[in-house]
Amino acid sequence: MAQSIKVEIKRQSNPNSPATTEKFEVPYRSGMNITSLLGEIALNPVDVSGKQTTPITYDSNCLEEICGSCAMLINGKARMACSALVDKLRGPNNDQPITLAPLSKFPVVRDLAVDRSVLFENLKRVKAWVPIDGSYDLGAGPRQAPQIQEQRYPLSNCISCTICMEVCPQFNDVTNFVGAATIAQVKLFNIDPSGSVLKEDRLRALAGDGGIQECSFAQNCVQACPKELPLTEAISDMGRDVFIQQVKDLFTR
Template sequence: MTEKVVVRIERSHPHRWEEFHVERRPNANVISVLMQIQRNPLTADGQRTSPPSWDAACLEEVCGSCTMNVNGRVRQACSALIDHLEQPITLSPMKKFPLVRDLAVDRQKMFDALKRVRAWIPIDGTYDLGPGPRQAPEDQEINYVLSTCMTCGCCLEVCPQVGESAAFIGAAAISQTRLFNNHPTGRMNASERLRALMPEGGVADCGKAANCVQACPKNIPLTSSIAEMARQTTRQALRDWFFHDESKGSVITVA
């Protein structure tokens, strides 16, 4: 084990790479190393520099904030343990999102996508209306996994269909559509969500590279979600075509 951690960071304003050497500590991870740099922001050749900017919050891999490319692989920096990383460690921001500064990017488009697919249960109100619908434990187990999506952006970062100009909505929002369409109440508005996935940039734009499911830190079955939503969207498109009933936004059951 070396005494030092060598880390190379892609900086912005202006664009440059900076190398830092910090003391190696037990159980260190990329965030604890970035914190060490904050406390003594000197580059490897002794130059004073500003501490790098990055996003972080929970440091337990449940909030999704600190997502970045670590040694070329997109992941949460908090769970990137130094002992498991080859040195020098390179840190760079995600490339499929507008850069804010250094390692911080703007993932607003992911939240906008959740709006587009109406990723919510349209409850009647917060009044006391008794319990929700009963659900089998098996259904809960499927939905729980889908619901652990923390909008971190790993699935978009590795997707060849996602780019600054490409319109593809990405696996995260499609999988959320599946979550809500799979809920007994959410199902009542399934067709609205499916129609949101039909236009350009929707589920049909998936190129089936299947990188997303490999990159997901929460092991969400993203490719199954995409396949399931593709099926549901096709069925919905056929219904809409046969019944010309887009305006009503209600599900028409085909016998």
């Protein structure tokens, strides 16, 4: 008998409909990841009872852990579907079902797809960009010292997957905490020679409602980050800089 993979998927046809769980069995192939597993279901969307259903809706793009779009709960853990291997998810006897669910802290769009626009609103709030629009020739930019490049490179690897926000106990509707990814991007652009022109604006934004003071330093983010960003280090550094900026503002008003 051919080996099969048991999958249980939490589904929701629209943001207001009740959630249900559908079970599938998919033919096993060596080296499958969760994305390819969902692709197999799309080829033959029939559940274990033989009932015809619809393909699973989920976000995906690069298939190589760069775009950050395929984050979901896999066996209850926030992970990237493209890098989660089936062989490591089926238990020691390869008989445990794999469970898939949408990230729990973001509004569901459909099935495993969620609305993560809050991250991008937070990035706009802290002006996480270099303020050069490229519409005219500014000449050569300031040089970056190798020490600055070494600090910035790990932070530049953020893929906006929002896993750090999903696992953070402080990221919720009560605190409106901006999350570790946003704070790390503030550090990334504040230590950029061109981006530092907006440094004070970014620090003042982090001092506001839902800012860095909401962080409880649980460190879940740094443990869960698929790109191993130095998130807790960034939070500590920005906490110091926010405090210094507040003192400066206190005595210059």
